[in-house]
Amino acid sequence: MCFIAGGFSARAQRTIAISTKNTSMILSVDKSGSLDFQAYGKRIERAGVFDAFVPNDDHHLNMRVPAYTTRGGDYIGAPALSVMHADGGMNTELRYVSHETVKGEGVEKTTIILHDTMQPLEVRLVYVAYQDEDVIESHSEIVNLGKKEIVLTDYFSSSVMLNASRYLLTRFWGSWAHEFQVERVQLSHGVTSIEDYCGVRTTHKSNPSFVLSLDASEFSETSGEVVAGALKWSGNYKIDFYRDETGRLQIRSGINPMSSEWHLSKGETFVTPDMVYTFSANGAGQASRNLHDWARRFGLYDAAAVAPTLLNSWEGAYFAFDTKTLTDMMDDAASIGLEMFVLDDGWFANGEFARNSDKSGLGDWQLNTSKIPEGISYLADYAHAKGLKFGIWIEPEMVNPKSGLYQKHPDWVVNEPGRDIIPLRNQYLLDLSNPAVQDFVFGVFDSVMQMGDIDYIKWDCNRHVLNMGSSFQKHQSHFYTAYTLGLYNVLARVREKYPKVMIQSCSSGGGRVDYGVLQYTNEVWTSDDTDAAVRTQMQYGFSLIYPSMVMGSHISAVPNHQTHLSTSIKYRTDIASSGRLGVELQPKQMTADEKKVVMRAVDGYKSFRDIIYQGDLYRLQSPYDGPDTANLYVSKDKKRAVLFVYHTEYVLKGFMPQIRLQGLQDGASYKVTELNCTKSVFWGNGKSFDSDYLQSFGMNLKLRDTYSSAVFLLEMDNQ
Numbered sequence: 001m002c003f004i005a006g007g008f009s010a011r012a013q014r015t016i017a018i019s020t021k022n023t024s025m026i027l028s029v030d031k032s033g034s035l036d037f038q039a040y041g042k043r044i045e046r047a048g049v050f051d052a053f054v055p056n057d058d059h060h061l062n063m064r065v066p067a068y069t070t071r072g073g074d075y076i077g078a079p080a081l082s083v084m085h086a087d088g089g090m091n092t093e094l095r096y097v098s099h100e101t102v103k104g105e106g107v108e109k110t111t112i113i114l115h116d117t118m119q120p121l122e123v124r125l126v127y128v129a130y131q132d133e134d135v136i137e138s139h140s141e142i143v144n145l146g147k148k149e150i151v152l153t154d155y156f157s158s159s160v161m162l163n164a165s166r167y168l169l170t171r172f173w174g175s176w177a178h179e180f181q182v183e184r185v186q187l188s189h190g191v192t193s194i195e196d197y198c199g200v201r202t203t204h205k206s207n208p209s210f211v212l213s214l215d216a217s218e219f220s221e222t223s224g225e226v227v228a229g230a231l232k233w234s235g236n237y238k239i240d241f242y243r244d245e246t247g248r249l250q251i252r253s254g255i256n257p258m259s260s261e262w263h264l265s266k267g268e269t270f271v272t273p274d275m276v277y278t279f280s281a282n283g284a285g286q287a288s289r290n291l292h293d294w295a296r297r298f299g300l301y302d303a304a305a306v307a308p309t310l311l312n313s314w315e316g317a318y319f320a321f322d323t324k325t326l327t328d329m330m331d332d333a334a335s336i337g338l339e340m341f342v343l344d345d346g347w348f349a350n351g352e353f354a355r356n357s358d359k360s361g362l363g364d365w366q367l368n369t370s371k372i373p374e375g376i377s378y379l380a381d382y383a384h385a386k387g388l389k390f391g392i393w394i395e396p397e398m399v400n401p402k403s404g405l406y407q408k409h410p411d412w413v414v415n416e417p418g419r420d421i422i423p424l425r426n427q428y429l430l431d432l433s434n435p436a437v438q439d440f441v442f443g444v445f446d447s448v449m450q451m452g453d454i455d456y457i458k459w460d461c462n463r464h465v466l467n468m469g470s471s472f473q474k475h476q477s478h479f480y481t482a483y484t485l486g487l488y489n490v491l492a493r494v495r496e497k498y499p500k501v502m503i504q505s506c507s508s509g510g511g512r513v514d515y516g517v518l519q520y521t522n523e524v525w526t527s528d529d530t531d532a533a534v535r536t537q538m539q540y541g542f543s544l545i546y547p548s549m550v551m552g553s554h555i556s557a558v559p560n561h562q563t564h565l566s567t568s569i570k571y572r573t574d575i576a577s578s579g580r581l582g583v584e585l586q587p588k589q590m591t592a593d594e595k596k597v598v599m600r601a602v603d604g605y606k607s608f609r610d611i612i613y614q615g616d617l618y619r620l621q622s623p624y625d626g627p628d629t630a631n632l633y634v635s636k637d638k639k640r641a642v643l644f645v646y647h648t649e650y651v652l653k654g655f656m657p658q659i660r661l662q663g664l665q666d667g668a669s670y671k672v673t674e675l676n677c678t679k680s681v682f683w684g685n686g687k688s689f690d691s692d693y694l695q696s697f698g699m700n701l702k703l704r705d706t707y708s709s710a711v712f713l714l715e716m717d718n719q
């Protein structure tokens, strides 16, 4: 379908409905050619009714809201686009030119072309509607049609308008080793923002995503209208929720404009990152499942690949290892039943710059021949001979001042001449906005891949931007945006050459967890805090937006190295088993009993991980609402399910959590088997129960101790 309207005058009103199976985003063109945002919510079958729409035209209010708000024209809310035109003009008024919808398999892409009424400026709004997943992605493309440079001061991806009586925002706050903490706020009038300015490592303090419950003062997993969103961008971001005087809510999302004016030369186009939205009429649970389904089918890199269970060397060995330490760890990993060994930090740089601590070596990506004289290929071959895959850690965007690279290329470091370069973790940031640095970073990946038969790369990034500045950029205000584009450029090159290697996005734990980087990487390192007690809440928050298959989740030693708390080995394995399971400790320090528990868990995990990776997640009980957390993953055909229950607080003697399940097949019965245990906490272990019993009454479990847990497999009878 393609519609061309011609000039800007005497046009007909028309409606553009961007629809999925159950949702619609309605835009309409008015007589002046202005493209307005009308609605986002439940699907409207006969959207043509908007062709005759008559707006309330009270000039005191912002009643008519453009689909892409600009500075200029008659809208006085938050502009998604602000342009300084070549003649110094500051106003932009966009009018409809044409639109086109192209249908693909399960996807409909609508591109709407708008032009300014006076200036040589084109804006293309692109909406991709994922039919079965009820997800709509949107971004803008800004084209300078003039002969001179223009400057974009705000260039957000999208603007959406909602209309409800109240808005309960669920957002994530946090810090290093404390990511994905959930916070709920009722939105007041004015602007509430989710944003970050760190440049890189942007998702510790908040995440570019949210869940918004409409007309609600309480969060519900199962009822009510919900809009959830996530931005595909790994740099500075900003999501503004602007509740205006009429009570409506404008959501403006995209690249954070802070110090980021973008100069657009003649003929150039700036493409903003995609904002991903979903709408659910059945609470937040459905909104998360929509995002997870979309991510697995369209959003993640190679979601069909099953990430192996692994032993990571970091917390078990830190910087102190030699070949024997590592091959011993591999022997132990294989004997536990794990499927991969990952060699973390500390394997590179030599002589005075040897990477024996975090003080030196970053940038010098040559094998440390004192620690591993036999070479990486020896380790990789050793792993493979043991039936393990082999992974290795890199942090290619960084340099220690104590390194050969820094001596050679001080000009590659992010800094402003004349100011001190502020170190973080003793390291500086390389300027990835510079194509020469991009080549170097790609070269690091490429050369490490040549060192042996490598299956997996953990790509780390352990600092953020301080005193921004680039010796490459003509306009310093390009730095932040160009850095992230540079990162994506490198990752795209990596993927072209290495489509199969698995990549984990790590940034001091969860500092780079977003759907931008996940277009190139298979999973993320959720947090440097591996304490299972803390992970209960963290993993709950994570699951609101991201699917469990990308959530790296490791069993570590006690007392925990970050929190110094101790939980049982069973609790630790049961928490780690609800993501991509790994182990991160020195196996030699495990007791025989601990080893047995972990082996049993790894074995059990292999039998149900397909349900965690590809199934539907029902968050039955939240760690924020009481002493029990319960998560149920149900396979798409509803024939199998796996239930995790975590009891995190002593309540009173004799208390038994009662867990009511969801998402099972009505009329079916399921055999319930407790896994990872010697003595079941469920009186009905091994018996079959009808789904109405499990869903209406629930399972009462003898879980009383603080940080006790249980895992159950449910299998439909008579399949």
Ligand code: GLA
Pocket (backbone or CB within 6 Å): 314, 344, 345, 393, 460, 462, 506, 507, 508, 509, 525, 527, 528
């Ligand atoms: C970061 C990561 C850790 C580990 C260390 C190594 O903190 O998050 O998992 O790789 O770096 O220095």
